[in-house]
Amino acid sequence: xxxxxxxxxxxxxxxxxxxxxxxxxxxxxxxxxxxxxxxxxxxxxxxxxxxxxxxxxxxxxxxxxxxxxxxxxxxxxxxxxxxxxxxxxxxxxxxxxxxxxxxxxxxxxxxxxxxxxxxxxxxxxxxxxxxxxxxxxxxxxxxxxxxxxxxxxxxxx
Numbered sequence: 001x002x003x004x005x006x007x008x009x010x011x012x013x014x015x016x017x018x019x020x021x022x023x024x025x026x027x028x029x030x031x032x033x034x035x036x037x038x039x040x041x042x043x044x045x046x047x048x049x050x051x052x053x054x055x056x057x058x059x060x061x062x063x064x065x066x067x068x069x070x071x072x073x074x075x076x077x078x079x080x081x082x083x084x085x086x087x088x089x090x091x092x093x094x095x096x097x098x099x100x101x102x103x104x105x106x107x108x109x110x111x112x113x114x115x116x117x118x119x120x121x122x123x124x125x126x127x128x129x130x131x132x133x134x135x136x137x138x139x140x141x142x143x144x145x146x147x148x149x150x151x152x153x154x155x156x157x
Contacts, residue, residue: 055084113127
């Protein structure tokens with residue numbers, strides 16, 4: 001029995017150690033970027049590792065996760081975007097996120113973006129919009145990313 005316990009522990013330790021080139025077990029959120037297109041605005045969140053579950057929720061106002069303080073983004077409508085399990089920092093506690101923390105954006109719909117949290121396995125963003133956003137969210141792989149497309153009238157005519 002003692003030998004079996006020793007083997008189990010040794011096996012767990014060996015498999016938990018990261019190896020060069022291996023995919024991290026928790027997704028690492030590394031960047032956020034955006035672009036305007038003829039009929040939609042696109043927000044892309046870059047992820048290293050397996051793309052985590054994404055939840056997008058309309059909210060009345062945006063708040064920072066840890067403090068509860070209001071996020072100072074101008075807009076009439078807001079979306080909370082949560083990725084879990086995910087982190088924006090490495091095992092040593094150093095930030096791996098290189099994107100904007102709080103920024104104003106001047107696209108047809110998308111007006112601002114904030115990194116609102118990196119806490120207990122959840123990375124969250126808040127996005128501000130000019131009008132009620134009609135959106136769709138999906139994930140892409142190689143490289144991993146979360147995409148949020150927000151529809152608007154054709155600005156290319």
